[in-house]
Amino acid sequence: MMNNPPAVAVHAHGLTVRRGTGRTPRTVLDSLDFDVPRGRITGLLGPSGCGKSTLMRAVVATQAHVTGTLDVLGRPAGHPELRSRIGYVTQAPSVYDDLTVRQNLDYFAAVLDPGRAAADRRRAAVDRAITDVDLTSRAGALAGNLSGGQRSRVSLAVALLGTPELLVLDEPTVGLDPVLRRDLWNLFHDIAATRGATILVSSHVMDEAERCHDLLLMREGRILAQDTPDALRTRTDTTTVEEGFLRLVDEAGAAARETQETQAR
Amino acid sequence: MNTARTTATAARVLRQLRHDPRSIALMLLVPVLMLTLLRFVFDGDAHTFDNIGASLLGIFPLITMFLVTSIATLRERTSGTLERLLAMPLGKGDLIAGYALAFGAVAVVQSVLATGLALWLLGLDVTGSPWLLLLVALLDALLGTALGLFVSAFAASEFQAVQFMPAVIFPQLLLCGLFAARDTMHPVLEGLSDVLPMSYAVDGMTQVLTHTDMTADFVRDAVIVAACALLVLALGAATLRRRTP
Numbered sequence: 001m002m003n004n005p006p007a008v009a010v011h012a013h014g015l016t017v018r019r020g021t022g023r024t025p026r027t028v029l030d031s032l033d034f035d036v037p038r039g040r041i042t043g044l045l046g047p048s049g050c051g052k053s054t055l056m057r058a059v060v061a062t063q064a065h066v067t068g069t070l071d072v073l074g075r076p077a078g079h080p081e082l083r084s085r086i087g088y089v090t091q092a093p094s095v096y097d098d099l100t101v102r103q104n105l106d107y108f109a110a111v112l113d114p115g116r117a118a119a120d121r122r123r124a125a126v127d128r129a130i131t132d133v134d135l136t137s138r139a140g141a142l143a144g145n146l147s148g149g150q151r152s153r154v155s156l157a158v159a160l161l162g163t164p165e166l167l168v169l170d171e172p173t174v175g176l177d178p179v180l181r182r183d184l185w186n187l188f189h190d191i192a193a194t195r196g197a198t199i200l201v202s203s204h205v206m207d208e209a210e211r212c213h214d215l216l217l218m219r220e221g222r223i224l225a226q227d228t229p230d231a232l233r234t235r236t237d238t239t240t241v242e243e244g245f246l247r248l249v250d251e252a253g254a255a256a257r258e259t260q261e262t263q264a265r
Numbered sequence: 266m267n268t269a270r271t272t273a274t275a276a277r278v279l280r281q282l283r284h285d286p287r288s289i290a291l292m293l294l295v296p297v298l299m300l301t302l303l304r305f306v307f308d309g310d311a312h313t314f315d316n317i318g319a320s321l322l323g324i325f326p327l328i329t330m331f332l333v334t335s336i337a338t339l340r341e342r343t344s345g346t347l348e349r350l351l352a353m354p355l356g357k358g359d360l361i362a363g364y365a366l367a368f369g370a371v372a373v374v375q376s377v378l379a380t381g382l383a384l385w386l387l388g389l390d391v392t393g394s395p396w397l398l399l400l401v402a403l404l405d406a407l408l409g410t411a412l413g414l415f416v417s418a419f420a421a422s423e424f425q426a427v428q429f430m431p432a433v434i435f436p437q438l439l440l441c442g443l444f445a446a447r448d449t450m451h452p453v454l455e456g457l458s459d460v461l462p463m464s465y466a467v468d469g470m471t472q473v474l475t476h477t478d479m480t481a482d483f484v485r486d487a488v489i490v491a492a493c494a495l496l497v498l499a500l501g502a503a504t505l506r507r508r509t510p
Contacts, residue, residue: 064508094345114269
């Protein structure tokens with residue numbers, strides 16, 4: 001019997017990231033505290049440039065200069081064991097343009113689950129990933145010849161290989177048409193519900209927030225709020241997450257001004 | 266290191282290449298055409314053709330593999346696939362060995378074609394065994410792959426990567442003994458040529474050209490080129506970072 005897995009997939013305390021070289025490194029993430037619950041879809045929302053990608057890169061341990069506590073699936077972020085347990089999709093599709101969809105997946109599957117003995121398992125995983133992102137009819141096409149939306153779905157399919165326990169998706173629905181966006185969100189919900197995976201998904205489109213179980217609202221390297229969409233709307237007395245976000249931004253701005261004025265006196 | 270991941274990487278690199286037949290044609294045919302050109306440039310001077318031809322058999326694989334690898338790994342860095350791979354359970358050694366294996370295989374085909382043509386059609390007169398020529402060519406290809414991998418870490422674009430070719434290869438080409446015997450150079454340059462790996466690559470070819478047996482100098486040359494290749498590969502591995510700023 002396995003020990004009870006902790007209820008949080010990602011736990012951060014005082015998470016700070018500085019970027020840039022020289023004497024004046026810029027603080028991109030400023031002492032964040034947050035938890036990403038297991039088995040649920042957590043949306044990371046905020047305007048472009050607020051540090052969403054950096055936070056995700058810290059979780060998958062491709063970001064340098066990370067300080068503070070960051071535990072992922074019960075291990076410190078960057079633990080080698082985590083590499084096969086996390087699926088990560090970068091903002092720009094990271095696939096080989098000069099390979100076909102299936103060849104791309106075949107290779108990444110071989111990295112995750114190497115060896116001749118695993119060939120059948122790999123083929124099944126590749127087939128399932130291609131079906132998941134609805135690219136069966138384009139499986140033999142070169143990734144470079146696909147449309148932007150199709151390429152980002154190949155990139156997503158790579159992350160679905162190997163049944164990861166945590167999926168980190170950096171703006172996976174950018175530039176997709178409404179039908180595809182709906183289909184992908186249905187897929188995310190399906191993966192969370194039937195495969196028990198935790199999903200951390202970022203977006204700068206606030207209407208996607210309504211589709212998440214939990215929200216992390218970010219602005220300028222800080223967490224503005226961590227709540228469910230319902231609780232956020234109730235708390236801010238608004239009808240949409242977008243309005244709620246704007247109200248929080250205004251409140252934070254007003255509070256900051258007050259502090260400045262107090263300090264000036 | 267994991268053999269299955271290494272071979273999967275090599276297979277992937279070759280598969281990428283297969284979708285680019287023009288690059289394959291250029292890699293395989295340019296050395297052949299250049300050797301043919303050289304043969305008729307020195308139409309009345311067979312001895313010079315022997316000397317330069319043998320050296321070029323070592324230099325071609327180095328230059329080709331340098332260019333191909335530097336661009337290929339730069340693409341891997343800029344397309345985000347490197348970041349993705351390093352977030353996966355892939356060892357840096359697996360990736361580098363995979364590249365070396367794939368381009369090494371291409372280098373074997375290239376060298377077999379070039380050496381075969383030079384020896385049997387163009388009348389290149391070699392005293393030693395053609396197998397030894399092939400061995401040096403392969404080591405040179407490995408060195409080219411290693412250098413290409415290394416410099417790709419310092420290039421931010423394909424523009425810059427291509428500019429590294431003259432910067433890294435040209436000085437070695439001038440100092441390797443192809444244009445002037447190394448012991449006739451200014452002592453400073455001679456000293457410099459003593460520490461550049463291409464000098465040993467060319468010297469190795471010359472040893473095969475002039476001796477029937479494997480000489481001690483040949484063994485020294487081969488070991489030095491191989492050691493340089495491994496050293497630069499290790500340096501290249503150090504430039505692959507799982508965490509980037």
